[in-house]
Amino acid sequence: MFTATTHGITVSVEVRYEPEHSNPALYKYVFSYRVLIENNSDQTVQLLRRHWHIIDGKGLHREVEGEGVVGQQPVLRPGESHRYSSWCPLRTPIGKMYGTYLMMRQHDHQLFMVRIPEFRLEAPQLLN
Numbered sequence: 001m002f003t004a005t006t007h008g009i010t011v012s013v014e015v016r017y018e019p020e021h022s023n024p025a026l027y028k029y030v031f032s033y034r035v036l037i038e039n040n041s042d043q044t045v046q047l048l049r050r051h052w053h054i055i056d057g058k059g060l061h062r063e064v065e066g067e068g069v070v071g072q073q074p075v076l077r078p079g080e081s082h083r084y085s086s087w088c089p090l091r092t093p094i095g096k097m098y099g100t101y102l103m104m105r106q107h108d109h110q111l112f113m114v115r116i117p118e119f120r121l122e123a124p125q126l127l128n
Contacts, residue, residue, distance in 0.1 A: 004117035008041025009076075009103065013119045018087065022123070027091045031121045034085045035069070037101070037114075039076035046075045047082070049102040052116070057092030075106065093123035 003012040014034045021030040039045055052064040067073065074082040088097060098118035104111050 002117040002119040004115045005040070006114040007103075007112055008039070008043075009045065009101075009114045010036075010038040010040055011101070011114060011116050012036045012038075013117060015119055015121060017121075017123050021087075024093065024123070029090045029093050029121075029123050030087060031090065032085060032087045033097070033119070034083065035116075036081055036083050037074075037076065038081040039078055042078050044075065044077045044106040045103045046106060047073055047101050047103050048111075050099060050116075051102070052097060052099040054088060054090075054097050055095055056090045057094040060091070069101075088121065090121060093125070095121040097121065 001012050001014050003010060016032045018030040018032050022028055037047065047068060049065065049067055050069055054062045054064065070084045070086060076082055096118055099116040101114040101116065102111060103114050
């Protein structure tokens with residue numbers, strides 16, 4: 001698990017290679033990831049936007065930005081958490097992802113960034 005804490009918001013990521021959706025002969029490697037966002041601050045916050053950096057094994061860099069996460073903009077009171085799952089296709093068996101969430105404190109509408117920790121995407125056949 002990969003974890004980072006920013007302004008009392010902890011983001012943890014678990015990664016899994018998905019062989020049933022991958023086809024190495026066609027340079028298609030699919031990875032799923034589960035994200036847990038925990039509000040350990042004393043403020044109610046809302047996740048507004050995401051910004052991902054995706055880098056494959058050849059150094060190809062893609063960016064993905066958008067509102068919320070998987071169609072949601074969750075509000076987290078102190079002590080609450082939000083979990084979601086998503087996936088990422090690569091053309092190489094290795095890569096990495098990292099990024100940020102734009103969040104807002106509910107009481108004063110102050111915007112702030114929360115770091116998504118860098119995590120590696122590795123097909124298991126590379127680990128032998």
